[in-house]
Amino acid sequence: MSIAVSIWPFLKILRPLDWYWQGLITALPIVLGFTLLMQARLHRRQQAKEAGEAPPTAFGLLGAPPSAVLCLQMEDHYVRVHTAGNSRLVLATLNQAMTALENADGLQVHRSWWVARRAVVRAVTEGRNLRLQLVNGITAPVARSSVAIVREAGWLTHESSTGGRSTETEILPL
16 A cells, blocks of 8 residues: 555545546646747747847847956856956857957957956966956966967067066056
C-alpha cells in the first residue's frame, strides 16, 4: 500500500482511465497557454522584421550613451559595461555591444575587452604583458596580438625594452 492511498483511501478505486483524464485535464491548459505565448512571440518577431527595425542603440542595449562608456568586458554570455560611476551586466555579445557604440573612439584590445581611448591613463608593461590602466581604476589586459594595433593607433609613446621589469608607458594625449 502506498503512502498516497493511506492518506486518500478513495484513490484505491480509481481506474487507469481516470488517471489519464486527470492528467489530460491538468496538462491541456498548460500546453495551450505555452502555445499561445510562442505564437504571440513569433508574431512580434515577424512584425519587427517586416518593419525593418534598426538594431538597438547604445543607450537601449548598454544602458548608457556611447560617450559615457569607458570599457566593455565579456563575462560568459554577458557584457559588463563600465562607466565612470558604475558598471552593469547586459545580455549581449561583445560584438553586439561594440556595434551599438557606433563610431566611438576605442579598440578591442583583447578578445574579451573593448576600451575607449579617453579612458586610458597609462600602459603598464610587465615582462611581455601589457595592461591599460583606466581612469576608473580598472586594468584592462592587452592581448599580445593587439599590442601592435594599440601602438599603430597612437596610444603608446614608445616601445619598452626593459628586459622583464615592470614599467609604465606614457599614453599619448588625444
